[in-house]
Amino acid sequence: MKMMKVALLIIFWMQAQSGISQVLMQLEIFKEVKAIKYYPGDVIHYKVKQFPKDWRQSKIERILFDEKMLITNDGLVKLEDITEFRVYKPNVYALGLRLIQAGVVWWTYGAIIHIFTENKFTWSTFAIGATAAGIGFILKKWVSRRTFKIKKNANLRILDVSFPTPDQINPKRV
Numbered sequence: 001m002k003m004m005k006v007a008l009l010i011i012f013w014m015q016a017q018s019g020i021s022q023v024l025m026q027l028e029i030f031k032e033v034k035a036i037k038y039y040p041g042d043v044i045h046y047k048v049k050q051f052p053k054d055w056r057q058s059k060i061e062r063i064l065f066d067e068k069m070l071i072t073n074d075g076l077v078k079l080e081d082i083t084e085f086r087v088y089k090p091n092v093y094a095l096g097l098r099l100i101q102a103g104v105v106w107w108t109y110g111a112i113i114h115i116f117t118e119n120k121f122t123w124s125t126f127a128i129g130a131t132a133a134g135i136g137f138i139l140k141k142w143v144s145r146r147t148f149k150i151k152k153n154a155n156l157r158i159l160d161v162s163f164p165t166p167d168q169i170n171p172k173r174v
Helices: 002-019 090-116 123-143
Strands: 023-029 036-038 043-048 056-064 069-072 075-078 082-088 145-149 154-160
Touching: 023 056, 082 154, 090 123
Parallel strands: none
Antiparallel strands: 023 036, 023 154, 043 056, 043 082, 056 069, 069 075, 082 145
16 A cells, blocks of 8 residues: 555656746856856846846746747846846845844943943954954945846846657657
8 A cells, every 4th residue: 555655756757847847047157167058936136138227026926938038027038138237145145244243232332331330442343353354345235246247247147947848768669
């Protein structure tokens, strides 16, 4: 009985897999081996030819392989219309925010100690808080993101990595 359940589970899993199409968008960065892959549901940041100064943020709803287009929550975007693409590093961004907070907290504690005790708020107290806040600001603004110019230092491609169905492998001959 247990073997029958396992066999049925495998059959249902294989049947479900044959109907699933895996289409993805890939950002290929020149001189790097690994590419960054984006699937439906991912959020992307990009510029298009029609609005060269505006960064757009869209969620990918669907990827059309044959048309080389993305259906996003903003509408249709052709891959050839994307001129720049931006990738964010959330861990570096979060570290920058925490360093800014640490600098502000250092100043706050220094001010509280200055008011309620005989210890004074010195230049070293200010410098420690300013250094933490400054490094945090630099990490948050410049280090946490990478911008790629399409066709110059990166390439966008749409791939279909789904397995072919048995009918596609061995077409029936009449």
